[in-house]
Amino acid sequence: MANDTCLFCRIPREQILIDGPIAVTARDSYPVSKGHTLIIPRRHVASFFETTDEERQAMLKLLDEMKTRLDLEHKPDGYNIGINNGPAAGQTVMHLHIHLIPRYAGDRVDPKGGVRWVLPDKAAYWKG
């Protein structure tokens, strides 16, 4: 099932935070904020839309667990949760990973829009 050339089929042990039977969590190698974490299914599957109910439940459980941990460790003021599904959406590693990005008050002049910033020309809807 594993893909020999896939980064997320063989994550270095020191990057793994929670090592579950169906999914794992790991530090992002290029964190955009303190605590930036990835939730990754063990099975080599590229798209969220191809995951099973069991995989989804396991990933959401880990998402909850990481949120609880990060709240304690870093006390962020919010979170973005996000998936890039396909190269056109910015996916570079073709093994599904859910980003859990802690956000901190003042980490950006105006955080409004959040995940809308995947398309920056359209993100600032309030500027019409």
Next chain:
Amino acid sequence: MANDTCLFCRIPREQILIDGPIAVTARDSYPVSKGHTLIIPRRHVASFFETTDEERQAMLKLLDEMKTRLDLEHKPDGYNIGINNGPAAGQTVMHLHIHLIPRYAGDRVDPKGGVRWVLPDKAAYWKG
């Protein structure tokens, strides 16, 4: 349960795409791309982390259904799925909504990074 002042507790009927018992889907009022859709629980709850398993299952089912519809209608090349959880993460309507953002080849010079663009100064990890 509904909040009289909440936009997503009373979505105009013409914006609703799928009207489910536990969650609904609606067009985003300020779409960043063709087909930009929101998945919204009926219950007035701000955070994804406060949702029940039943709500999560209902929302993910609608996410799948909308993806199937959008594939047929607009044939996008990818999707971003994203949540802004808390004002520090860009949330402005304090009623949970999952963004399903269709992406099209060429809609941005370089789509790489995807949801990392919530923090633009750190997003372009490949530029070190």
